[in-house]
Amino acid sequence: MFRSRSKDEQAATAKVTADQPQQPRDPQAPKGRPTPKRSQAQNQRRTRAQSAPANRKEAVKAQREARRADMARQREALAKGDERYLPVRDKGPVRRFARDYVDSRWCVAEFFLPVAVIILVLTMVRVPQIQSIALILWLVVILLIVLDSIAVWIGLTKRLKAKFPNENLKGVKPYALMRTLQMRRLRLPKPQVKRGERP
CATH class of the missing domain: 1.20.5 (Single alpha-helices involved in coiled-coils or other helix-helix interfaces)
Incomplete structure (x- = not known):
């Protein structure tokens, strides 16, 4: 019951394993390099232990x-x-093209902050005529921004479809519109084209 296997059985088992064809080694397997010497392995372990925080x-x-x-x-x-x-939101040729498209033109929205400050100052003046002018100016600026944003949206859509027909364009146009709201000097990534240049 608890006897050891005979030499014949051991030889037969060894013969069966020898007869089975061996699988070829995968060339991408990690062990495609010589085993490092013991001293090298110990040095690597020491440097890892020293560089690891205590x-x-x-x-x-x-x-x-x-x-x-x-x-x-x-x-x-x-x-x-x-x-x-x-950053991921700014990477890729499509996003770069959208940035260059916005940077190459004048946008009304980039002057929103300075104009808003001027309008705010005008509304604080206690003269009814100036306050009404400030209100009309406010409406005009908002209308111009909306019209300019529509023009940017349509123009960018045409250019993107022509230049990148097979690319994923999801989120590119809102990205470009958000860039129009920033003053040119404060835009990040910094503008790479001058005004009037075709991207």
């Missing part, structure tokens, strides 16, 4: 530093227009 406080600090470095890289990319480090 406690939770140090781990949080290291994570905060890494996040700060990423944010600095993103800010620099936004200033220079470097595609590699831009």
